[in-house]
Amino acid sequence: GEIGGGMTDIFAGLICRPPRKEYTENDLGPARYLLQEQMCIRRDLELKNRRKMNLKCSQYLPVDSETLEVEGPVPCVIYLHGNSGSRMDADDMVDTFLAEKISVFSIDFAGCGLSDGDFVTLGWREREDLEAVLDYLAEMPHVISHVALYGRSMGAATAMLVASDDRFYHRIVGMVLDSCYASVRQVLLELADKYVGKVPLVPFSAMIEPAVDMLRQAVKQRARF
Numbered sequence: 001g002e003i004g005g006g007m008t009d010i011f012a013g014l015i016c017r018p019p020r021k022e023y024t025e026n027d028l029g030p031a032r033y034l035l036q037e038q039m040c041i042r043r044d045l046e047l048k049n050r051r052k053m054n055l056k057c058s059q060y061l062p063v064d065s066e067t068l069e070v071e072g073p074v075p076c077v078i079y080l081h082g083n084s085g086s087r088m089d090a091d092d093m094v095d096t097f098l099a100e101k102i103s104v105f106s107i108d109f110a111g112c113g114l115s116d117g118d119f120v121t122l123g124w125r126e127r128e129d130l131e132a133v134l135d136y137l138a139e140m141p142h143v144i145s146h147v148a149l150y151g152r153s154m155g156a157a158t159a160m161l162v163a164s165d166d167r168f169y170h171r172i173v174g175m176v177l178d179s180c181y182a183s184v185r186q187v188l189l190e191l192a193d194k195y196v197g198k199v200p201l202v203p204f205s206a207m208i209e210p211a212v213d214m215l216r217q218a219v220k221q222r223a224r225f
Contacts (some may be wrong), residue, residue: 012218015188016119021086021112028058028088032068039065040098047107047136049128053116057133058087060094060104061143070103073145075173078133079106080155082179083120086113093150103144107133109154119222122184123157130162134171148174156180188216 032041043059079090087106094104109126110117137144151159156177162168
């Protein structure tokens with residue numbers, strides 16, 4: 001009925017349009033700073049995915065304190081955030097990697113943070129964003145030696161999708177997958193199960209499968225995935 005339909009739209013919104021992380025580039029902090037005795041810089045840049053959407057990114061590098069250039073190629077960890085996150089989520093780990101002379105690359109997926117786009121797709125289209133980053137890093141062998149991925153939730157699913165692609169798996173030397181899922185349907189089933197008896201869409205357990213099918217159609221209609 002009308003209540004169920006409205007509830008379907010609300011749940012579909014939670015999946016493909018979760019709360020968007022709001023911040024300004026000033027919130028990213030200083031572009032140059034000293035970490036113990038290691039000089040570090042952050043370069044903010046913009047890449048385009050294959051759908052020509054602008055993706056806001058930051059690259060953190062350990063550099064020589066006088067030239068501000070990288071001393072030989074260094075490894076790079078690409079941080080991939082969750083569905084309502086942003087590149088700022090990498091802050092917790094940036095200094096740990098830089099102290100070991102490992103660079104970090106963080107990105108706002110399309111539909112997140114300051115990047116273009118209105119929806120997230122739980123990894124399905126985010127993989128195109130990661131592909132754009134890998135292509136960018138491949139063009140700087142004098143700066144980047146190896147690439148590893150650190151993905152959380154949606155970011156972890158994105159990492160798995162790209163790492164399993166014959167075009168890209170050989171470029172990735174390792175992955176950390178935090179809170180990953182292997183099936184979007186499983187995510188929907190767990191979401192529906194959590195609300196059994198609490199919302200009109202899933203009044204009892206037997207309604208979980210039909211509710212998920214309704215959700216799938218609503219998300220497909222709204223976000224085209």
